[in-house]
Amino acid sequence: MRELPVTILGFGMMGRARSVAYESVTRIFPDAPIKPVPYQAFVLPHEADGAKAMGWEPNLDLKDAVCNPKTEYIDICLPNAMHYAAVLLALEAGKHVFCEKPLAVSVAEAREMVAAAEARPELLNSVHFTYRRAPANVYARQLIASNRFGKLLESHNYYHQHWGGPGTGGSWRFDLKAGGGTVSDLGSHAIDMLYFTTGQRPTKLCALQHAHVKERYFNVEKTREDGSKENVRELRPVDVDDASKVVYYLENGAIGTLSCTRNAHGSENSQGYELYFESGAIRWNYDALDYLEVYDANDPQRGWTRVLCSTNGYAYEETAAAPTIGYRDELTFGCYENMRAIAKLEPIAPIATFRDAYEVDRTIEAIRLSAKEERWVKLEEIQ
Ligand SMILES: NC(=O)c1ccc[n+]([C@@H]2O[C@H](COP(=O)([O-])OP(=O)(O)OC[C@H]3O[C@@H](n4cnc5c(N)ncnc54)[C@H](O)[C@@H]3O)[C@@H](O)[C@H]2O)c1
Numbered sequence: 546m547r548e549l550p551v552t553i554l555g556f557g558m559m560g561r562a563r564s565v566a567y568e569s570v571t572r573i574f575p576d577a578p579i580k581p582v583p584y585q586a587f588v589l590p591h592e593a594d595g596a597k598a599m600g601w602e603p604n605l606d607l608k609d610a611v612c613n614p615k616t617e618y619i620d621i622c623l624p625n626a627m628h629y630a631a632v633l634l635a636l637e638a639g640k641h642v643f644c645e646k647p648l649a650v651s652v653a654e655a656r657e658m659v660a661a662a663e664a665r666p667e668l669l670n671s672v673h674f675t676y677r678r679a680p681a682n683v684y685a686r687q688l689i690a691s692n693r694f695g696k697l698l699e700s701h702n703y704y705h706q707h708w709g710g711p712g713t714g715g716s717w718r719f720d721l722k723a724g725g726g727t728v729s730d731l732g733s734h735a736i737d738m739l740y741f742t743t744g745q746r747p748t749k750l751c752a753l754q755h756a757h758v759k760e761r762y763f764n765v766e767k768t769r770e771d772g773s774k775e776n777v778r779e780l781r782p783v784d785v786d787d788a789s790k791v792v793y794y795l796e797n798g799a800i801g802t803l804s805c806t807r808n809a810h811g812s813e814n815s816q817g818y819e820l821y822f823e824s825g826a827i828r829w830n831y832d833a834l835d836y837l838e839v840y841d842a843n844d845p846q847r848g849w850t851r852v853l854c855s856t857n858g859y860a861y862e863e864t865a866a867a868p869t870i871g872y873r874d875e876l877t878f879g880c881y882e883n884m885r886a887i888a889k890l891e892p893i894a895p896i897a898t899f900r901d902a903y904e905v906d907r908t909i910e911a912i913r914l915s916a917k918e919e920r921w922v923k924l925e926e927i928q
Contacts, residue, residue: 546571549641549887550584552610553601554631555622556592559645563622564599566876574881578888581618581880585610607631612638618669618887621645624717625724629654632899636661641669643883647733647909648672648902650725652927655899655906662899669887672902674737676816678878680870681829681837683860683894684852685742685820688827688839695823700801702739704731704816709787709807715763719783726785728754728909731805734816736905737897739801742827743820747801747908749923750793754786754916757808791912814872835869860893 551567553560564583571580586592586601587610593603604610611619611634619635621628621644629649635642642662649655662670676682689697709727717723718730740746765779788806795801809815817830826840835855840848854860856868861878882896907927915922 546577546580548582549579549618549884550616551581551618551620552585552587552604552613552616552640553583553620553622554587554607554610555624555627556586556588556596556601557622559622560586560588560592561595561599562873563620563876563880564601565873566880568600569873569877570880570884573877577881577884578890579884581884584616585613587611608634611635611640617641618643625729626650626717626722629658632658633661636665636668636670639665639668641883641887643669643671643673644899644902645673646737646897646902647725647729647906648899649906650722650729652903652906652910655903656928659899659903669883670899671883671886672897672899673879674734674741674897674902675872675875675879676734676738676831677741677894677897678861678875678882679829679831679834680854680860680862681834681852682738682742684837684854685827685829686894688837689743689820694825694827694841697743697745697795697797697799697820697822699799699819699821700739700743700745700795701819702735702801703804703818704735705805705809705812706731706807706814707810707812709758711758711761713758713761714778715761715781715783719761719763719785721784724785725909726754726787726789727805727807728786728789728912731807731816732789732803732909732912733902733905735803735805735818736908737901738816738818739803740901740904741895741897742818743795745795745797745799746904747791747793747911747924748796749921750791750908750911750915751921752789752791752912752915754789754913756783756785757787759783786916789912789916791915834871 583600585604586596587607596603618641762778791803819828824842828838837852839850855870911922
């Protein structure tokens with residue numbers, strides 16, 4: 546099996562989580578066409594030991610890590626605003642690129658990233674929309690593509706987490722230029738999920754965005770009079786949404802809603818959707834991610850069927866030692882799909898390309914514009 550040296554950029558929550566996927570992918574999928582092998586990790590100094598313990602050679606120099614001729618694949622787990630420069634550098638250096646979501650913090654940057662990626666069709670360009678890898682969502686996509694329930698009439702997508710209360714300190718996630726707020730963090734997943742399952746994108750939308758907490762304590766580096774540095778906590782105004790609520794029309798004329806928040810107590814990672822069709826309905830929630838719920842209005846029994854999709858021959862079944870999967874499995878499935886894509890094999894379910902992620906960024910920008918100007922926005926306004 547061909548080995549592929551991987552360099553990971555960023556060793557926070559996601560960098561560490563992804564390390565596990567690289568370890569497990571060829572054990573779980575012996576048919577993987579390529580074996581990714583951890584090589585270097587671009588880290589902050591305090592992360593070096595942790596990266597080493599997980600099998601990576603730490604590197605404190607991002608450019609050196611990306612351009613090192615030994616590496617062939619760059620996995621970007623950096624804060625959102627750092628994706629742009631890292632992606633362009635990696636493509637320029639001729640590396641396959643797997644980038645975390647959202648692709649960029651602006652549509653203008655995302656557009657450039659798409660152009661750079663599409664100019665190098667021999668290289669992978671893939672974005673980590675994790676929940677495409679839940680077998681239940683792959684099944685939803687297949688059911689909808691088969692037109693079993695007729696036309697989609699309404700879609701309701703949501704992503705609710707709980708950790709954004711007033712006690713949570715500021716970070717890049719609460720900064721418009723560095724992270725983009727809840728709509729970028731969580732809304733991006735929900736927007737991609739709508740497209741992945743239904744093939745539909747919003748054409749016109751109206752949004753409200755709200756910050757429940759107007760100021761947060763950020764860690765800020767200050768220079769003392771003698772030139773030395775110190776870290777202080779500073780109360781700063783927050784310029785991003787804690788929650789976004791959107792109504793929209795889709796390309797096929799269907800209507801729908803999107804809700805994302807980081808202030809939903811009791812919702813650890815509650816992403817999901819309800820889709821209503823002419824003759825049935827489908828719903829999914831991450832809290833029971835193995836199952837797709839299906840309602841057939843032509844079935845005289847008139848009840849919801851709960852389909853266990855993580856075994857019984859649905860997608861990525863190779864893993865199913867037991868009929869439950871989790872977040873780590875989805876990361877491994879994503880890694881497997883990227884290896885298949887590099888080897889030019891058919892995907893089990895499509896990866897999100899940079900172009901797909903650019904479309905998500907367009908919707909996010911439309912949501913911001915609509916909320917700011919308090920009006921309906923047509924997606925054609927955002928290019
Ligand atoms: N797809 C998913 O399910 C999912 C889940 C969580 C995060 N993410 C994405 O992964 C990316 C990283 O998120 P995370 O939760 O790992 O973030 P994090 O803050 O935990 O880690 C970011 C890492 O980037 C590196 N870094 C370099 N320069 C930095 C700087 N100036 N400030 C901060 N970090 C710097 C560090 O190694 C740091 O640990 C983001 O794009 C995020 O949206 C995706």
